[in-house]
Amino acid sequence: xxxxxxxxxxxxxxxxxxxxxxxxxxxxxxxxxxxxxxxxxxxxxxxxxxxxxxxxxxxxxxxxxxxxxxxxxxxxxxxxxxxxxxxxxxxxxxxxxxxxxxxxxxxxxxxxxxxxxxxxxxxxxxxxxxxxxxxxxxxxxxxxxxxxxxxxxxxxxxxxxxxxxxxxxxxxxxxxxxxxxxxx
Amino acid sequence: xxxxxxxxxxxxxxxxxxxxxxxxxxxxxxxxxxxxxxxxxxxxxxxxxxxxxxxxxxxxxxxxxxxxxxxxxxxxxxxxxxxxxxxxxxxxxxxxxxxxxxxxxxxxxxxxxxxxxxxxxxxxxxxxxxxxxxxxxxxxxxxxxxxxxxxxxxxxxxxxxxxxxxxxxxxxxxxxxxxxxxxxxxxxxxxxxxxxxxxxxxxxxxxxxxxxxxxxxxxxxxxxxxxxxxxxxxxxxxxxxxxxxxxxxxxxxxxxxxxxxxxxxxxxxxxxxxxxxxxxxxxxxxxxxxxxxxxxxxxxxxxxxxxxxxxxxxxxxxxxxxxxxxxxxxxxxxxxxxxxxxxxxxxxxxxxxxxxxxxxxxxxxxxxxxxxxxxxxxxxxxxxxxxxxxxxxxxxxxxxxxxxxxxxxxxxxxxxxxxxxxxxxxxxxxxxxxxxxxxxxxxxxxxxxxxxxxxxxxxxxxxxxxxxxxxxxxxxxxxxxxxxxxxxxxxxxxxxxxxxxxxxxxxxxxxxxxxxxxxxxxxxxxxxxxxxxxxxxxxxxxxxxxxxxxxxxxxxxxxxxxxxxxxxxxxxxxxxxxxxxxxxxxxxxxxxxxxxxxxxxxxxxxxxxxxxxxxxxxxxxxxxxxxxxxxxxxxxxxxxxxxxxxxxxxxxxxxxxxxxxxxxxxxxxxxxxxxxxxxxxxxxxxxxxxxxxx
Numbered sequence: 001x002x003x004x005x006x007x008x009x010x011x012x013x014x015x016x017x018x019x020x021x022x023x024x025x026x027x028x029x030x031x032x033x034x035x036x037x038x039x040x041x042x043x044x045x046x047x048x049x050x051x052x053x054x055x056x057x058x059x060x061x062x063x064x065x066x067x068x069x070x071x072x073x074x075x076x077x078x079x080x081x082x083x084x085x086x087x088x089x090x091x092x093x094x095x096x097x098x099x100x101x102x103x104x105x106x107x108x109x110x111x112x113x114x115x116x117x118x119x120x121x122x123x124x125x126x127x128x129x130x131x132x133x134x135x136x137x138x139x140x141x142x143x144x145x146x147x148x149x150x151x152x153x154x155x156x157x158x159x160x161x162x163x164x165x166x167x168x169x170x171x172x173x174x175x176x177x178x179x180x181x182x183x184x
Numbered sequence: 185x186x187x188x189x190x191x192x193x194x195x196x197x198x199x200x201x202x203x204x205x206x207x208x209x210x211x212x213x214x215x216x217x218x219x220x221x222x223x224x225x226x227x228x229x230x231x232x233x234x235x236x237x238x239x240x241x242x243x244x245x246x247x248x249x250x251x252x253x254x255x256x257x258x259x260x261x262x263x264x265x266x267x268x269x270x271x272x273x274x275x276x277x278x279x280x281x282x283x284x285x286x287x288x289x290x291x292x293x294x295x296x297x298x299x300x301x302x303x304x305x306x307x308x309x310x311x312x313x314x315x316x317x318x319x320x321x322x323x324x325x326x327x328x329x330x331x332x333x334x335x336x337x338x339x340x341x342x343x344x345x346x347x348x349x350x351x352x353x354x355x356x357x358x359x360x361x362x363x364x365x366x367x368x369x370x371x372x373x374x375x376x377x378x379x380x381x382x383x384x385x386x387x388x389x390x391x392x393x394x395x396x397x398x399x400x401x402x403x404x405x406x407x408x409x410x411x412x413x414x415x416x417x418x419x420x421x422x423x424x425x426x427x428x429x430x431x432x433x434x435x436x437x438x439x440x441x442x443x444x445x446x447x448x449x450x451x452x453x454x455x456x457x458x459x460x461x462x463x464x465x466x467x468x469x470x471x472x473x474x475x476x477x478x479x480x481x482x483x484x485x486x487x488x489x490x491x492x493x494x495x496x497x498x499x500x501x502x503x504x505x506x507x508x509x510x511x512x513x514x515x516x517x518x519x520x521x522x523x524x525x526x527x528x529x530x531x532x533x534x535x536x537x538x539x540x541x542x543x544x545x546x547x548x549x550x551x552x553x554x555x556x557x558x559x560x561x562x563x564x565x566x567x568x569x570x571x572x573x574x575x576x577x578x579x580x581x582x583x584x585x586x587x588x589x590x591x592x593x594x595x596x597x598x599x600x601x602x603x604x605x606x607x608x609x610x611x612x613x614x615x616x617x618x619x620x621x622x623x624x625x626x627x628x629x630x631x632x633x634x635x636x637x638x639x640x641x642x643x644x645x646x647x648x649x650x651x652x653x654x655x656x657x658x659x660x661x662x663x664x665x666x667x668x669x670x671x672x673x674x675x676x677x678x679x680x681x682x683x684x685x686x687x688x689x690x691x692x693x694x695x696x697x698x699x700x701x702x703x704x705x706x707x708x709x710x711x712x713x714x715x716x717x718x719x720x721x722x723x724x725x726x727x728x729x730x731x732x733x734x735x736x737x738x739x740x741x742x743x744x745x746x747x748x749x750x751x752x753x754x755x756x757x758x759x760x761x762x763x764x765x766x767x768x769x770x771x772x773x774x775x776x777x778x779x780x781x782x783x784x785x786x787x788x789x790x791x792x793x794x795x796x797x798x799x800x801x802x803x804x805x806x807x808x809x810x811x812x813x814x815x816x817x818x819x820x821x822x823x824x825x826x827x828x829x830x831x832x833x834x835x836x837x838x839x840x841x842x843x844x845x846x847x848x849x850x851x852x853x854x855x856x857x858x859x860x861x862x863x864x865x866x867x868x869x870x871x872x873x874x875x876x877x878x
Binding site: 032033036037040043044047048050051052054055056057058059060077089091092130131132133134135145158 | 445557562566569570573576577580581585586595596597598599600601602603604606607610611738798799800801816818819829831
């Protein structure tokens with residue numbers, strides 16, 4: 001077939017051949033880039049998915065953690081209000097108790113205060129390997145990653161603390177002159 | 185009076201910015217030079233106006249005008265002058281004003297320096313920079329006013345009402361001074377650190393700085409001048425923004441290391457990550473614009489990158505301010521959350537729409553297509569892909585997964601540090617490999633054999649370095665692989681500098697010092713870039729060393745006793761004192777002596793500062809290039825301080841992180857340094873002038 005085409009004088013076989021070659025080169029180049037791109041995408045996708053699966057922590061409340069036995073031994077993330085009297089340094093680790101705080105409260109400072117002083121709120125004993133952080137104090141919000149053991153003790157390997165009541169910008173304090181709280 | 189001056193200035197700046205947006209946009213349409221000039225002058229006026237506003241707040245902070253709520257929330261009578269000045273960015277309201285001030289400074293400088301050379305882009309540049317500024321001024325005026333004062337109103341019932349207002353409302357009186365002072369709060373003790381004082385301004389300068397290339401890119405799209413003019417005009421601005429952003433990130437890390445007392449500098453915290461995202465995209469942008477300048481390729485991609493960078497800047501600002509990092513719910517409750525989200529989404533959508541419009545008209549077509557698989561272009565594209573992948577992965581880990589699960593799965597899933605430690609190292613390693621290979625590849629195509637020949641010397645050096653590490657006792661395989669690839673990038677940078685200098689020595693018969701100096705003056709951008717690569721390499725080695733080989737140990741020591749911390753280091757607990765600092769904090773100070781192989785090397789004083797309601801652990805550290813001996817005071821025997829407990833961290837190579845950071849900055853400054861040869865600008869202004877009069 002190729003021979004038949006090349007015998008026609010108006011076909012300009014040489015240039016057509018080089019054109020085809022050019023196209024082929026371009027096509028092959030694109031194909032390489034495409035495969036390379038897909039490989040990179042697959043590698044990054046694999047990294048992110050496997051990282052997500054191994055790094056994912058369910059963020060649950062103390063009540064939810066204790067209500068479902070399926071959570072025992074599983075790494076989870078919980079938040080609770082620290083009860084100041086219970087903080088004790090024991091060699092390399094510290095123990096303290098946290099109280100359940102409800103999810104999505106409007107005023108974190110207030111709900112921390114309520115939870116830490118409410119004896120009926122669910123409590124959980126926590127141990128943490130490491131130095132006592134500065135912010136670990138009464139009514140602080142502790143955000144912990146770790147596992148619950150069969151004895152109901154939570155072993156934290158990550159401890160984050162927040163004290164919402166302090167150094168927060170807000171509107172004026174009621175004590176500036178009023179007996180009634182300000183309308184905010 | 186100060187509050188009124190400040191508020192009125194902000195308001196006038198807001199009006200000026202809005203006018204500038206409208207006038208600049210309209211002048212572009214009717215080609216009116218006079219209107220454009222008027223728009224420019226309005227834009228320039230925002231800087232002095234905001235300076236007056238900031239000065240008013242500064243004076244209020246220094247004088248202790250506690251009736252202003254912001255002043256009361258960040259200072260108290262004990263606050264020293266230095267922290268009164270820095271209190272301007274000590275909390276949200278003031279820092280938005282500071283942000284706006286810096287934005288107006290950058291706009292002022294950029295408009296003046298490019299006014300003559302890039303006239304055709306000016307309508308768009310003015311409109312975009314001023315729209316961004318106007319949005320922040322809107323936040324100040326309507327939602328987060330730093331000039332708001334507190335007033336007391338006597339109600340008919342005999343009770344007293346509290347009113348927060350900037351201007352004086354009717355029937356009110358100022359609260360008693362005594363009460364105001366009692367209610368004042370000092371600056372958060374955690375923020376009383378040099379790193380924290382300088383870190384926010386640097387970060388803001390970086391953030392604000394990226395607005396300039398972004399505005400120029402959008403101006404290019406709007407005006408139709410899709411040449412590389414916008415890239416050339418903003419190259420230095422991009423580098424300056426990048427420099428400040430890098431400095432801001434490094435200082436933030438240094439602050440965490442010195443103040444937070446956990447022995448590390450980067451915790452993959454969402455707030456840190458939010459500031460890292462624009463850095464990653466900005467770095468990708470810095471690289472990929474080179475391809476457009478040299479080869480006229482990747483036009484659409486570069487536009488997307490600068491939009492992405494700016495979008496990440498706005499995202500970082502609003503995510504950290506609106507409480508989005510805590511949860512979607514606290515974001516919804518924040519007063520500035522929704523407006524900031526709408527602004528972010530709006531500006532991103534408009535920008536993307538502009539690109540798609542120009543692209544559909546076929547105006548963003550690349551000038552070259554054919555390129556070999558093994559070419560500088562491919563390396564740059566790969567570099568970009570990895571940077572964008574890193575950005576996406578970090579975004580997903582810090583914001584994507586938690587928000588997605590909270591909104592759609594009805595449970596909250598967060599990704600811990602494990603996620604980042606698993607996902608990011610391979611990607612960073614890929615970047616270092618590219619950093620090693622890309623500089624020696626040629627534009628267009630390189631053959632594998634030629635690439636191998638040029639890489640031979642750096643490869644030999646790398647292998648020698650790794651063998652040296654093995655001989656000196658490093659046996660961790662992951663660390664060796666990391667050190668190997670990272671150091672190769674540095675050797676390539678050094679080799680390229682050496683090659684350039686050697687060529688000059690041969691052809692110009694200069695001595696080595698002269699040759700290197702003229703290399704750097706002739707091609708600042710390229711060789712400055714290699715210095716940046718060298719800095720990143722050193723930083724990378726520091727990160728690998730301090731991450732993989734950090735050791736920590738808790739010890740309790742009797743007074744006078746010496747114990748061995750590890751095979752090399754011993755420490756002795758000497759003494760314990762209490763002292764009260766000027767600002768009223770009680771300091772509990774331990775004194776220890778550190779020995780290395782039995783020889784005394786340092787005396788450290790790890791201590792605990794008790795601010796009212798807030799203790800702060802201040803580490804003692806003995807820093808050498810080899811490592812940091814970093815000690816925290818944990819506890820002590822109440823009776824006679826006869827024993828104390830310490831937590832000791834040994835952080836190998838951590839000082840290379842800071843040293844690498846310094847080299848990186850030096851390289852960026854070399855790259856951004858203005859050339860003395862001016863004629864380039866004159867030739868550039870001719871087509872721009874024609875464009876303006878047409």
